[in-house]
Amino acid sequence: VPTDKEHINQTNHNIKFLESFYKTYNFNDWSITVAFYTALHIIEYAIAVKGKVNYLGKELMVSDPGQLCGAIKKANLSLPINHSNTSFSPHVARNLIVDENFSDISSCFSLLYTNSRTARYRKYAWSQMQVEFIVKPALESIIKWCNKEFGTSFKLSLKQ
């Protein structure tokens, strides 16, 4: 399990990478992927720092999405009906954690998640308008939220 410091380093690393090519608009397909993984590390940093999350209204000691399944069972709570130990992936756990615990940015994170999942159906061809409307505002919101709620100092500069 990466430490909170490692999540910060990876977030900054991804931000620098995104900034290095975003403004050319030649790699819009990669913008969505890098933006999603940047957001993912921010979320995991937040979970690691809190060290606990709510699931179905009950507080569980979890500092990484991979721990959620075990914590649910330990607390005698039920996994979602259509998930078992094997299918309850960190992606599923992370999305549930974000929805219940980080409601301020859950729609932004969901937007990046769904677009990273469906990028291949667009043949990875993203217009400038699409990344400007989706990638940029969603990631900016998540960064702003983390800086405010967790005192981080992430900086993102995607201005033209």
Added chain:
Amino acid sequence: MESYFNQSLNNKFSSYSFATRLSLYEGPQNIETLISDFIKQREEQAKKEGIRETIEKIMSLARKQIDDYVLLITKIVDIVYEEVKRQPSEFNFNTIKVQTNFYFDTHKISILFIIDTNPENELKFANLLHEIEKIVFQKDHFVAELLYVNQNDSNIDYESITQDYPYHRKFKDVV
């Protein structure tokens, strides 16, 4: 006569052990073998009945689970469709196609909506799907993955979509 019979049954003959009672009879076939054969026959019958009952229970449960699962997928799509229709006219979609797949073993819910709209409406639609995902989890305790792809200005890879989501939802002429 009746009281004598009852008394005899209770007092005298019932004191014989089972083995003793059997030894009172002689015939063409050993009576113990006869009884053993009968018990085996009943045992086989009980097994068959038990298996049949178990199969019926499992099949009934499976049918109920499949019914609930397909119903939930259908409900989710209907809710999305109705919500879009309820929106003001500026929230206008040229097309909504719905593709899905069925996972009867895991009950995974993954639905792909193909929309054609401008980026502002795309964001509204994305939020709508996300809200419905949250409701499905809160009310039904199912994780539903509701994805979309906006074909606006994009060259959509329909072949990949139909590979991953082979079932197309019909909205008209549904019986």
